[in-house]
Amino acid sequence: MVFKKTERSPMRIAFFLLFVVISNIFASFNLENQFNNLGSSSIKTESLKQNFLSEPLESLINPDEYTLGPGDGIYLNIVTANQIVNLNLFISPIGDILIPVVGTVFVNGLTINEGFSAIRDKCLDKYNDSNISITLSKIKDFKIQVLGPFKESGVYISNPVSRVSDVYEQILRFNNEASISDSSILSLKKILSRRNIILERDSRTYPVDILKFSITGEEELNPFLQSGDKIFFDLLDKNITITGGVKAPGVYEYVEGETVSSMIELAGGFTYDAIDQQIEISRFIDTDLRSEMISKENFNTMILNAQDLINVKVKNNYKKHKLVEIKGEVLNPGFYSVEEGKTTVRDIIDKAGGYSSLADRNKISIMNSTSFDEKSDLDNESTFLYRKEFHDYIHKSYEINELNQLIPINAYGEMQVKKILDYNVYDGYFIEIPKNFPFIEISGAIKYPGLYPFSKDKSLNQYLRDAGGITESETNDIYIIKRGSGQRINYKNIDKLDSGDIIYIVQKINLDKKTKLENSIMIANGITSTLSFIISLIVLLGGFN
Template sequence: MKKIITVVVLFVALFQTSTLMAQDLLKSTDLSTLKVDYLSDSDVAKIKTQLQTNNVTIEQAEPMALAKGMPASEFAKLKERLAMPATKNEVVKKEIDKTDEVEDDVRKADAFGRKQEKIVNTKVKDSLNALVFGSELFDNPTLNFEPNLKLATPVNYVLGPGDELQISVYGVQEFNASVPVTIEGKVTIQYVGQIPVSGMTIEAATQKIRGAIARVYSTVASGQSQVGISLSRIRTIRVTIIGSKQPGNYSISSLATVYNALFLGGGPGKNGSYRNIELLRDNKVYRNIDIYHFLVNGDQSDNVGLKDNDVIRIPAYTQRVTVEGQVKRPGIFEMKKGETFTDLLSFASGFNEFAYTASVNVLQKTSKEFKVKDVNASEYNSYKPLSGDVFRVAKILNRFENRIKIEGAVFRPDTYSFYEGMRISDLIAKADGLKEDAYSNRARIIRLKSDLTTEIVNVNLTKAMEGDLEADVALKKEDVVTVYSILDFVEEYKITIDGEIKKPGIYDYHENLTLNDLLVQAGGLTGSASKRVEVARMIKAEEIDDANSSKVELFNIEITATNNEQLKNFALKPFDVVNIRKMAVYEKPEMVTIKGAVNYTGKYVLANKKERVYDIVERAGGLTSLANIEGVKIKRPIQAKQIEEVESINLNLGKKDSIQNKLKKKLKEDLKFATIPVDWKSIVKNPNSNTNVILFPGDEIEVAAFNEGVKVTGNVLLTSEIPYEKGKGFGYYIGSVGGVDNKGWRKKAYIIYPNGKAAVAHTYFFIKSYPKVKPGSQIIVPEKPEVKKMSTGEWVSIGSVITSIALLIVTAFK
């Protein structure tokens, strides 16, 4: 019994709290008219919170609610909403914004002073109506006509259940509360009571509430306190959209307009009208909406506000036409009765700059077939398009009606406008006259004939400019006048200079050009230039002289190389070729490098053309006590000429063979030096030994320090350096590193001595002899080449051949 009483008390306390809209609904003794659908999410959340606070389940509260007449179906809805984590819109909102809902509501209320349930609508790109004018308006997710909550509440806004008012009393007395409009259309104000406001405008409701408060708060009546009333939460209304891409019932803000609802519905459907949309209110056509007023003029007079249970009906279109070609906005347009082609042209934003505007071609549809009509410019204001018309706006022709052109030796060669009666002198005057180099005896006119072929008309400019009417030819449109220049007939002369000059090359020839002038123009002589200059001159003659086989005439001239001058200034002629010779002896000092175990390492200049290894080592102070006399070698840079010689050789190995390519790559990229071994002992005994080679510029002499180790590398088990032991051979050192691995090719192992010389094993009468190992040497074991094993079929083939040969032999000896 106590538990039942507790449940009843909690239930009554739950539904009679003055801060809940639900308490206004359920404290009544009759709950038969309760509609759970009208409870807001915040009301349901508060009921759920109070049940949890008092440790009472919804099942325990059910008997009391049913006893007061609440339908079981409505209680089931309430139970379902209490069990749901949030409404569908709130779930979408949480997925978009994971921030705390309560903090977000407070932030929005602080920022805007008003709250509204979030309405989420997913846009679907319209591919069927992509060409219909206006369809893009409803595909753009950034354009939704959503009401702006920052704006002041319209004075004609009609209150209804679901709205919430913020009522404040300030001054001597203070009061502040958020009061919802109940389902019964009333607001309950503490100490004031219930005031019916549903169906009233916000302005009228404000006056009524202020009067009621004044009867309770004396300072309000006396003016010592003021009353402020604002709309803090907007209710949600339901409208129905018919004929849209996404028809159905939509819950939207009570501040929403027709365009907002059309956007939510995706705009008119495939055959929907954009110009005769009906807004039905109380089963009557309240307004006809033409979206073109907004699309063309930005006029939103049809964008009226909506009320609960409004119906937006989009009928099928009556008349559509298509505009193609040279208009600014081609597409499919809907036409109303009485509209002309001029109206259609305004919908398409007019002709573009390339349009042929004299007439428009129209493809029409009759009851049986197609027909073509031309609408002239004079008919644009009177021609009324028919349903299905296809207007084709052509492009202007790529030609000119009054063009004429002049080029050549005039001051302003260009294209000019032609007029009837224009003559050659008039066009030259337009081009600011003839230039000084103009050839006035003849000018050329290329003229287009009536059969579209061209002809040339020659003009004597001298006579034409003197006023001779016969010579001053009358021009026609599309004429191209060419005024020649006398410079066009002058051959361009050149002269060539080469040899020991700073800027060799080909230069322009000018009259009276001398050798001294050319030397200065070419930057002067280099330091290696000799006093000898050779000038080759072409031979010109009207007749062939078989007795003279000379192709050119040669002049040998001496100049003073120090000042680029000569005693007699030699006059040059066109196409002369001047060669400045080099001094017989002129070589800059060139160097080699020595490093390693010598007393003075570094670079040394080659003192003579036959400087040898021994000479440079001696100039470097000789070998040090740590030098390995077996380790002297020369590293010589590979010259570009050597690589070119390899590239020029054809080894005839086939196109797919890569041996020559690998060789060129190795020379270019891998090997930068060629190693020359030096037998220093032989050189010391006999300086004339052939191992005492002549050095070249860039050579590098290396003298290795004495090393008692022997390095073993390659395909061995352990790459290592083994101490040298006199008398031990190849096998000892390979065995000291564990022998060769499974890929090692022992019989092809080789040794590199400290001086760069290499030696390999050789066989004599089936006896393998390995080279001698010396201190500082390096033993290398290469990898075995891959050998393709014969398949079973190949072995069978060989066996068959051997069997056949054996049978032949047996048969032959029978």
């Protein structure tokens, strides 16, 4: 018998491959149905959207400390050979968690690691060849009691990642919102205690000190909250005052059992200039005030009483720089440290690099800068003063006087400046070296007012002749105004002119006819009013009878 080799057509091969693919699809579908038929039909094979934590955290949650309870969310991922299951689950009010197909697991009161281990073991009992992944997807909320002598006390919603201080802020926020609409509500911002807070948990009480926690960071002073907590807040009453050489002197709320050492820590510790070997405590014994010095070795054992006052003495001017500022025509203007009573004006000029090429070495101004702080820069002030327009001589004199009152020392001329250079300087002094101004300004009742080149050999009369001579003047009063300080001197009391001086000739004030008429009418009205008053007074007193 002869057998012929048959050839498979491409069409047959294609049908065979298609049959294999369809068979696999139906097989997978049947396996999924079998898994669903094993338990609740609510199990899904598709990926579910995870719930992420919405609470702001101080740090990562410690899985060995955080205890699971009703409301906590758990994200569960089960991977088998042919199945992926993702579930968002929540712990029930009775403390267990229901896993479809697998069953219930009691996790209330367990830590995260303990609870996850129990869930994993339960799932592996059902699917021993599966890979189990678990994470915390939501933090539970719970209610706590807030007690105290204020309207905002009551039941608050909180969570395990909130501290007592968070409840404190909630109280203040609710109080502020209520006081906006009702002004009769007492503001708690300055009177709600931060240090005498009591936390009750599992029939035990714990002291809470939010202020001290903010400084030391001790966890037990401001613990995280748990379900069933009660918090007792009080209002401010007793206090302790600390003054002197501490970084944050002030009035602090009193806590029973407080020591000198802990109070100094609360006030930020000693300053660099504090005398830290002993402190003084002023204390009321009944109504009598007594003081006692406490040495450093007793700081940790000395218990404070309410209303005590702690005084930490400081070393006077200890390592504090005394500064003098020099400005104007020196090479390096600025602030320089001085030794009061020893450093001289000459020393400061030398420290500043000496005079500049534009300096007027025959002029110098010194003042205490604490008073000048209220004014603008001296150079700008003087420049403004001599460029502005004045209504009359009285107006100009007033403006000059106002500036002059700020300057205690002004020296002009070689002899005066030489004496000033040997003066001692003190903290806060301000030294001004003016720029050389080689002109004389002439203004007022003069024919040609303006600036004229300075010459030390010229007299006052020569300058007046150069300016065309005096015009109309009521008194022929002539004043020399010192540039920079504004000091005015009658020409009879000055020996010679200096560069930058202003010669001012008092002008005659001419009134026009209208002004004279108005003045006459005002005078007549004044006389009439006075006579009427006198006559009325005489009649009232019966003077004509």
